[in-house]
Amino acid sequence: MDFKIRQYKPQDASQLKILLEELVKSEAKKNFLRLPFPKPEYKEVYFQGLIKKINENSTQIYVAEDAGLIIGYVAGTIQFVSGDDLLEFKPVKEGFITDIFVKEKYRKNEIGKKLMKMIMQYFEKQKCDILKLFTQSENDIAHHLYLQCGFSDYNQKMIKVINPDLYK
Numbered sequence: 001m002d003f004k005i006r007q008y009k010p011q012d013a014s015q016l017k018i019l020l021e022e023l024v025k026s027e028a029k030k031n032f033l034r035l036p037f038p039k040p041e042y043k044e045v046y047f048q049g050l051i052k053k054i055n056e057n058s059t060q061i062y063v064a065e066d067a068g069l070i071i072g073y074v075a076g077t078i079q080f081v082s083g084d085d086l087l088e089f090k091p092v093k094e095g096f097i098t099d100i101f102v103k104e105k106y107r108k109n110e111i112g113k114k115l116m117k118m119i120m121q122y123f124e125k126q127k128c129d130i131l132k133l134f135t136q137s138e139n140d141i142a143h144h145l146y147l148q149c150g151f152s153d154y155n156q157k158m159i160k161v162i163n164p165d166l167y168k
């Protein structure tokens with residue numbers, strides 16, 4: 001497959017917003033606490049948040065492009081341990097991968113791996129001490145990708161549901 005990975009440009013905005021929404025819909029299928037469909041304003045609000053952080057130089061987005069079509073993206077942000085957390089945690093600089101998504105029909109072409117490689121290189125150049133991300137425990141494919149990229153399991157979230165209506 002012929003695709004290239006490059007930094008996000010403002011001209012990508014409309015295509016990126018579609019992918020943001022596709023990602024959140026795919027996440028909803030794996031997490032019963034999510035709404036089945038995000039609210040209509042979701043993609044604009046989330047997108048504006050990303051752009052604000054890009055402008056503050058704390059966030060980076062890379063896109064995978066195939067002949068002008070954006071087929072995947074990864075977003076990551078740099079954050080620091082701050083406030084009261086410094087009383088109990090080491091003052092690390094953290095590269096946090098917030099989103100990764102590849103359009104369904106383009107998957108299994110190593111696009112995910114290449115997007116991960118780009119954002120990891122970016123964080124390494126920025127001298128981050130650690131890289132972090134969250135994933136659903138059911139998301140075996142993403143988990144497999146992250147292990148391949150050198151991540152390891154850290155912490156485990158647990159949940160007990162009191163209100164069974166949440167499963168509906």
Ligand SMILES: CC(C)(COP(=O)(O)OP(=O)(O)OC[C@H]1O[C@@H](n2cnc3c(N)ncnc32)[C@H](O)[C@@H]1OP(=O)(O)O)[C@@H](O)C(=O)NCCC(=O)NCCS
Pocket residue numbers: 023026100101102103106107108109110111112113114134135136139141142144145148
């Ligand atoms: C996770 C995701 C980004 C991977 O993208 P991708 O371009 O298909 O990934 P790659 O082609 O680089 O594949 C990476 C590894 O995952 C495996 N893989 C990818 N899709 C797979 C599938 N459907 N079934 C089994 N393995 C799969 C690949 O075989 C490869 O492993 P290998 O090197 O051992 O063969 C993509 O599946 C996706 O967008 N999923 C929906 C969104 C999502 O879950 N994002 C993560 C949120 S935390």
